[in-house]
Amino acid sequence: xxxxxxxxxxxxxxxxxxxxxxxxxxxxxxxxxxxxxxxxxxxxxxxxxxxxxxxxxxxxxxxxxxxxxxxxxxxxxxxxxxxxxxxxxxxxxxxxxxxxxxxxxxxxxxxxxxxxxxxxxxxxxxxxxxxxxxxxxxxxxxxxxxxxxxxxxxxxxxxxxxxxxxxxxxxxxxxxxxxxxxxxxxxxxxxxxxxxxxxxxxxxxxxxxxxxxxxxxxxxxxxxxxxxxxxxxxxxxxxxxxxxxxxxxxxxxxxxxxxxxxxxxxxxxxxxxxxxxxxxxxxxxxxxxxxxxxxxxxxxxxxxxxxxxxxxxxxxxxxxxxxxxxxxxxxxxxxxxxxxxxxxxxxxxxxxxxxxxxxxxxxxxxxxxxxxxxxxxxxxxxxxxxxxxxxxxxxxxxxxxxxxxxxxxxxxxxxxxxxxxxxxxxxxxx
Amino acid sequence: xxxxxxxxxxxxxxxxxxxxxxxxxxxxxxxxxxxxxxxxxxxxxxxxxxxxxxxxxxxxxxxxxxxxxxxxxxxxxxxxxxxxxxxxxxxxxxxxxxxxxxxxxxxxxxxxxxxxxxxxxxxxxxxxxxxxxxxxxxxxxxxxxxxxxxxxxxxxxxxxxxxxxxxxxxxxxxxxxxxxxxxxxxxxxxxxxxxxxxxxxxxxxxxxxxxxxxxxxxxxxxxxxxxxxxxxxxxxxxxxxxxxxxxxxxxxxxxxxxxxxxxxxxxxxxxxxxxxxxxxxxxxxxxxxxxxxxxxxxxxxxxxxxxxxxxxxxxxxxxxxxxxxxxxxxxxxxxx
Numbered sequence: 001x002x003x004x005x006x007x008x009x010x011x012x013x014x015x016x017x018x019x020x021x022x023x024x025x026x027x028x029x030x031x032x033x034x035x036x037x038x039x040x041x042x043x044x045x046x047x048x049x050x051x052x053x054x055x056x057x058x059x060x061x062x063x064x065x066x067x068x069x070x071x072x073x074x075x076x077x078x079x080x081x082x083x084x085x086x087x088x089x090x091x092x093x094x095x096x097x098x099x100x101x102x103x104x105x106x107x108x109x110x111x112x113x114x115x116x117x118x119x120x121x122x123x124x125x126x127x128x129x130x131x132x133x134x135x136x137x138x139x140x141x142x143x144x145x146x147x148x149x150x151x152x153x154x155x156x157x158x159x160x161x162x163x164x165x166x167x168x169x170x171x172x173x174x175x176x177x178x179x180x181x182x183x184x185x186x187x188x189x190x191x192x193x194x195x196x197x198x199x200x201x202x203x204x205x206x207x208x209x210x211x212x213x214x215x216x217x218x219x220x221x222x223x224x225x226x227x228x229x230x231x232x233x234x235x236x237x238x239x240x241x242x243x244x245x246x247x248x249x250x251x252x253x254x255x256x257x258x259x260x261x262x263x264x265x266x267x268x269x270x271x272x273x274x275x276x277x278x279x280x281x282x283x284x285x286x287x288x289x290x291x292x293x294x295x296x297x298x299x300x301x302x303x304x305x306x307x308x309x310x311x312x313x314x315x316x317x318x319x320x321x322x323x324x325x326x327x328x329x330x331x332x333x334x335x336x337x338x339x340x341x342x343x344x345x346x347x348x349x350x351x352x353x354x355x356x357x358x359x360x361x362x363x364x365x366x367x368x369x370x371x372x373x374x375x376x377x378x379x380x381x382x383x384x385x386x387x388x389x390x391x392x393x394x395x396x397x398x399x400x401x402x403x404x405x406x407x408x409x410x411x412x413x414x415x416x417x418x419x420x421x422x423x424x425x426x427x428x429x430x
Numbered sequence: 431x432x433x434x435x436x437x438x439x440x441x442x443x444x445x446x447x448x449x450x451x452x453x454x455x456x457x458x459x460x461x462x463x464x465x466x467x468x469x470x471x472x473x474x475x476x477x478x479x480x481x482x483x484x485x486x487x488x489x490x491x492x493x494x495x496x497x498x499x500x501x502x503x504x505x506x507x508x509x510x511x512x513x514x515x516x517x518x519x520x521x522x523x524x525x526x527x528x529x530x531x532x533x534x535x536x537x538x539x540x541x542x543x544x545x546x547x548x549x550x551x552x553x554x555x556x557x558x559x560x561x562x563x564x565x566x567x568x569x570x571x572x573x574x575x576x577x578x579x580x581x582x583x584x585x586x587x588x589x590x591x592x593x594x595x596x597x598x599x600x601x602x603x604x605x606x607x608x609x610x611x612x613x614x615x616x617x618x619x620x621x622x623x624x625x626x627x628x629x630x631x632x633x634x635x636x637x638x639x640x641x642x643x644x645x646x647x648x649x650x651x652x653x654x655x656x657x658x659x660x661x662x663x664x665x666x667x668x669x670x671x672x673x674x675x676x677x678x679x680x681x682x683x684x685x686x687x688x689x690x691x692x693x694x695x696x697x698x699x700x701x702x703x704x705x706x707x708x709x710x711x712x713x714x715x716x717x718x719x720x721x722x723x724x725x726x727x728x729x730x731x732x733x734x735x736x737x738x739x740x741x742x743x744x745x746x747x748x749x750x751x752x753x754x755x756x757x758x759x760x761x762x763x764x765x766x
Contacts, residue, residue, distance in 0.1 A: 005558075009585045024533070058465075060708060076635060077620065077635070078633075078634075078635055080633065080637065080714070082509060083499075083508055083509035083510045083688070084509075084686075084687065084688045086549075086550075086687055086688075087549070111551075112546075113546065113549065113552070113749070114643040115728060126459050126464070126467055128468055129468075134458065134459035134464055135456035135457065135459055136456060136457055136458075136463065137455065137456040137460060141455050141456050144453070144455050145453060157598075158751055163702050166626045166631070167626045167627060167628040168628055168631055168633055168634075169628060169629070169634050170629055170634040171634060172627040174635075179698065194452065195452045195453060195456065197452070197454060210470060215558050216468075216546060216549075216550075216552035216553070217546050217552075218542075218546050219551070220470060237633055250628050252560070266473035268467065269467050269468070270471045271468065274474075275473075275474070277470045277472055277541070278472065278473050278535050278537070278538055279470070279538060279541065279542070280532065280538055280541070280542040280546075282562060283533060283534050283535065283538050283539065284527065284529075284532060284533050287596065289520060291521065291528075292521055293520035293521030293595065294520075294595055294596070294597055295520070295532075295595055295596050295597070296596070296597055296598070296599050296600065296601075297596045297597070297599065298598055299599040299601065300599070303600075303601070303605075303606075313628075313634075332658060341613065341615070345622060346619070346622030347619055347620045347622060348616075348617065348618055348620055348622060349615065349616050349617070349618065350613070350614070350615045350616075350618070379622060379624075383613065385604055385613070388610070389610045389611060390444070390605070390609055390610055391610065391611070392609075393605070393609050393614045397609065401604055401605055404523060405524070406522070406526055417624060417627075419676060420670075425627060425628060425629050426627075427624045427625075427626060427627050427628075428622045428626040429622050429623060429624055429629065430619075430622060430623060430625050
């Protein structure tokens with residue numbers, strides 16, 4: 001997953017302007033800071049078409065889409081990462097979003113054999129293995145169990161994985177966009193397990209629950225019984241509406257705080273077992289190779305992490321010096337975010353940011369640092385802390401323990417180099 | 431095991447009455463249904479069906495069903511996974527992780543191939559074919575000789591080189607216990623320097639996406655005479671097309687995948703499918719006016735890489751002329 005080159009260390013200017021936005025920002029900046037207008041603004045003095053004519057009637061778009069002016073706020077793919085989009089991933093445009101809830105339409109997708117179309121009428125969920133009574137549920141059956149609502153983030157274990165060896169992708173969407181955060185409606189997995197009866201499983205302490213999807217990839221993962229009985233949800237709604245096809249319609253698993261690969265989509269089978277299956281996705285993939293060649297397995301929890309979403313390479317400062325909102329996201333798979341600090345000088349000094357709301361367990365937390373920018377360059381960083389007291393590490397700290405080949409579970413502190421013209425770039429600092 | 435330390439808490443919450451009663455929702459799963467879906471295979475061999483396969487049979491099946499993506503010798507084509515090689519690279523800077531160098535259990539390879547391969551035609555392999563393919567992958571990794579036979583009795587005992595290479599997550603001891611407490615807020619470093627820049631590396635996709643202009647084909651496609659379609663040949667061609675399905679789609683819902691859609695391809699000018707990024711080789715042939723008539727298609731499908739040096743199509747070719755004829759007739763049934 002790494003494209004390294006010796007050019008990395010050169011200081012030559014970029015051959016192309018990465019973002020039109022950045023260039024526009026430079027032009028705008030000349031007028032920034034001017035608090036008074038020299039000539040009347042025609043947008044105010046002249047009657048505009050929208051103030052005179054008529055807009056669309058109701059039902060112009062029975063299911064609404066974002067207005068055309070927001071057409072750049074979309075998922076994006078990095079083609080060189082994978083052989084084929086059928087088995088690939090794309091990225092949430094986190095640089096352009098605010099708040100914490102990710103709209104389904106721009107929430108990242110990851111498929112192993114494509115997003116399948118499975119009707120509710122054709123949906124079946126089987127539970128078998130060490131249960132008192134193996135059962136089959138229809139979709140309608142699932143809606144008859146008592147259900148719960150919870151907001152959780154889903155982060156791919158490979159999020160930020162391309163950055164292990166060095167600063168690679170120039171944008172928060174690409175470095176940190178394998179994440180989304182939704183409000184799920186579903187039935188606790190524990191309810192389904194109890195419905196089938198766990199008497200046959202005997203001592204539950206060493207038991208596992210194997211979950212698999214209905215698509216051709218048969219993505220399957222083994223979950224320890226303790227987690228299965230704790231907070232795992234069999235979910236069928238997200239943000240109030242049916243799951244999208246690309247997120248597992250009609251039913252997916254939600255495994256709070258744990259790596260996204262375990263959130264099996266198109267969930268078709270739950271098997272209670274006395275051992276883990278050691279499937280492809282939990283041995284050859286999603287295992288973390290250390291410097292000495294050994295690999296960690298069962299690295300399920302996503303550790304505390306944060307990123308400044310704006311300003312960032314795809315969201316440059318366009319207004320010049322003065323009041324500036326620095327904002328970003330923080331999350332932890334081990335509990336609630338308690339604090340986020342922001343540094344403007346690459347980690348020499350830190351200020352504590354304002355959390356938009358108190359952190360919630362295994363959910364995204366939005367932070368703001370409302371500041372007065374002096375127009376000088378910044379090396380912007382954010383550092384999250386969670387309720388366990390854990391402090392988000394630097395890349396150097398992670399490399400010291402794991403080496404350079406880990407790919408997954410990179411939760412390092414990210415640096416954006418913001419220049420006086422407002423442009424920002426993904427960099428690594430000493 | 432530390433992973434289960436908190437189980438007592440979880441168990442305490444398990445209310446006994448709910449256990450016994452339940453909601454009475456759902457229906458009993460029938461044995462045939464469980465047999466159809468419960469296919470997973472564990473490292474100890476539980477779940478393996480009876481059967482066997484040898485290396486030489488495996489080589490044939492692999493060439494036919496796997497090599498288009500994984501290469502004749504399991505060495506991988508383009509970005510598709512390499513299945514062989516990489517021994518002793520796990521501690522190197524860019525380790526090569528293959529079944530031979532990385533995978534801890536052979537059961538995993540059998541299970542994955544059985545349930546998820548070939549890509550685009552999953553669950554089409556018979557157990558003996560899966561045993562044979564796995565035997566061939568072991569052979570490609572120099573782990574067995576060419577007379578090796580894999581079956582349900584010797585699979586679980588077969589030890590892969592990296593079987594002992596995994597440890598259970600130790601982040602709690604190695605990381606969490608250290609990176610805890612009140613962090614530094616002032617004078618945390620003396621100096622800060624930029625040591626690496628993403629913009630210099632320049633591997634980020636453009637916001638605009640596709641930069642290249644669509645290739646305009648100047649001339650109208652000439653009219654090509656097409657032979658009448660024979661239903662038997664079409665049926666045969668549909669079977670042959672299974673080899674193409676992991677990359678090409680046909681029919682109403684067809685979309686470009688690794689390869690372009692093939693609706694209306696017979697008799698069409700080359701390089702015209704909208705939205706597909708063709709190789710330079712194909713684009714230049716298209717500019718020269720290549721038309722996919724029966725002869726050109728036959729030559730291409732027999733030996734793709736020989737016919738068109740630099741083609742993206744990583745298929746080895748159809749050996750039998752009758753297969754080529756059949757698949758051509760099958761493709762003729764899909765209009766643009």
